[in-house]
Amino acid sequence: MTLEKKPKAVIVGGSIGGVSCAHTLILAGWDVVVLEKSYQAPTGSPTGAGLGLDPLSLQLIQSWIKDPELLKRTTLPLTIDQNDAVDGEKKVRWTLTRDEKFNCRAAHWADLHALLYHALPPNLFLWGHHFQSFSISSDKRSVQVKALSLQSNETVEVIGDLLVAADGCLSKIRQSFVPDHKLRYSGYCAWRGVLDFSGSEKSETIVGIRKAYPELGKCLYFGLGSGSHTVLYELLNKRLNWIWYVHQPEPDLKSDSMTMKANSDMIQAMHKEAEKMWLPEFVRVIKETSHPFINAIYDSEPLEQIYWDNVVLVGDAAHPTTPHATRSTNMSVLDAAVLGQCLKKWGAENLQSALEEYQSIRLPVVSKQVLHARRMGRIKQGLALPDLQSFDPKTANPEECQELQQRLMPFFSDVPSILV
Known part of the structure; x- marks a missing residue:
């Protein structure tokens, strides 16, 4: 045989x-x-x-690995999707939308x-x-x-x-x-970084950011400013993942990667601009992050x-x-x-x-x-759309704010029949 x-x-x-x-x-x-x-x-x-895994992805990954509990032990919950308006001049923020049934989990890519x-x-x-x-x-x-x-x-x-x-x-x-x-350049890039605060849990920066964002560890925070927005959430092992989207001309990419290293002058200029736009607690997180990098945003x-x-x-x-x-x-x-x-x-x-x-x-x-x-x-970047005026978080009505929610994504919770 x-x-x-x-x-x-x-x-x-x-x-x-x-x-x-x-x-x-x-x-x-x-x-x-x-x-x-x-x-x-x-x-x-x-x-x-950092990245967010939705319930279906979590279920699938758990079925592939030998110990499905490992996934829970290497991720943190993201049960809340929250969009806040941020007034950089007055240094205040207020909530535009909040979804408490987001049911995702946060992971570090390498983990x-x-x-x-x-x-x-x-x-x-x-x-x-x-x-x-x-x-x-x-x-x-x-x-x-x-x-x-x-x-x-x-x-x-x-x-x-x-x-x-x-x-x-x-x-x-x-x-x-x-x-x-x-590929189509979006018109903006993203500053990104992961702050490892192990050993400095009681520092002024970490105490301050937890006070300003009390639901870190279970909330995906979006901050919408004037023509820009940020993302902040916690990862396992005492790390904070942050992103800041910035309008700029299309960069000249030198390699086959969308990621670019930033020199010290670029980082210093970014820090100064952040001070003008965002809350001081968030700015301190940015400043204490080692080796922030830039992603050019394409689709x-x-x-x-x-x-x-x-x-x-x-x-x-x-x-x-x-x-x-x-x-x-x-x-x-x-x-x-x-x-x-x-x-x-x-x-x-x-x-x-x-x-x-x-x-x-x-x-x-x-x-x-x-x-x-x-x-x-x-x-979220305040750019025009054919059917919408530029979104202004300071003046947006509740109906306009609903467009910010993750769950409006087509097929957000659908499960293909072939997987059932």
């Missing part, structure tokens, strides 16, 4: 989307190899980004990645392998992927039945199918398709989005879950049917969510 060979998937990109797909494809009965240009798995460094990565079988990742190109066989039944080993400088070839493009918003794989599809017009032959897009490769609706990570996790279930349902012998169903489920959802996140960002 001979055992039937398992189908094989090559995943390009080992971020949250890629590592989530590794879980779901293994559960669907596939062999998996992940190509990732980083030399090793990321560690829980104090810099990096979540480590949780997912260590729950996988060993030796799936080819670390330090930079994707170069791919080719589809003439019968459309296999795909050959070439990657450069950054350690040996040799080209490695991997052949699989399916190529999963989890290579981010600047996806080279997506570009090969839709070369004219461009793109929704794609018309997210698979071709035996190549499929997931995560930011499929739907670059602005971060205002805490969707990016949740979209990636759900992409992975739906893809895995479609492959399990149809089997490798019916790959086209599986990818067609994946696209039919996810494309209408992510297209609307990308456009809604764009709309939320423009409202």
Whole structure:
């Protein structure tokens, strides 16, 4: 007797989307190899980004890891979504909207990645392998992927039945199918940082910020000023995650990353501007954060398709989005879950049917969510919309303020039937 060979998937990109797909494809009965240009798995460094996980993502991740309680122990609740107006001149703030049934949890990116990565079988990742190109066989039944080993400088070839493009918003794989599809600059960038206050819990800064924002540890705080807004929430292990969105011309990105380092002069100028716009308690948090960095904020017009032959897009490769609706990570996790279930349902012998169903489920959802996140960002930044005047937090009426709530996101709490 001979055992039937398992189908094989090559995943390009080992971020949250890629590592989530590794879980779901293994559960669907596939062999998996992940190509990732980083030399090793990321560690829980104090810099990096925070993220919010919605109830469905939490449920899915818990089903993938060996000890589902680990997820609760590495996240903090975000049960409240609150939008406040901030008057920088008078140094006062007041609440515009408050949703006490938000039911999300806050995680540090590196913590979540480590949780997912260590729950996988060993030796799936080819670390330090930079994707170069791919080719589809003439019968459309296999795909050959070439990657450069950054350690040996040799080209490695991997052949699989399916190529999963989890290579981010600047996806080279997506570009090969839709070369004219461009990213859209939002008109603003984000200063970001994570303040590690372990050992200084009783400092003036931490006592002050907890007094000004008493529900840190369970609340997602948005602060809306004049043509700008901020985000503040607590992460596990005594860390505060903050974001400040600032209008500026499109930056000249020097690499394949949306993240830019800031020099000391840039940081000092940012501190001075923060003093004019925000409450002193929030400004102190910004000033005490080591190595704040800048994210250029992009999205793109929704794609018309997210698979071709035996190549499929997931995560930011499929739907670059602005971060205002805490969707990016949740979209990636759900992409992975739906893809895995479609492959399990149809089997490798019916790959086209599986990818067609994946696209039919996810494309209408992510297209609307990308456009809604764009709309939320423009409202909170005080930018004009075709159907709305620029939002002014000082004069906005209750109906206008409702547009700020996260739960207005299309398909906010929907669960695809294939996952039920």
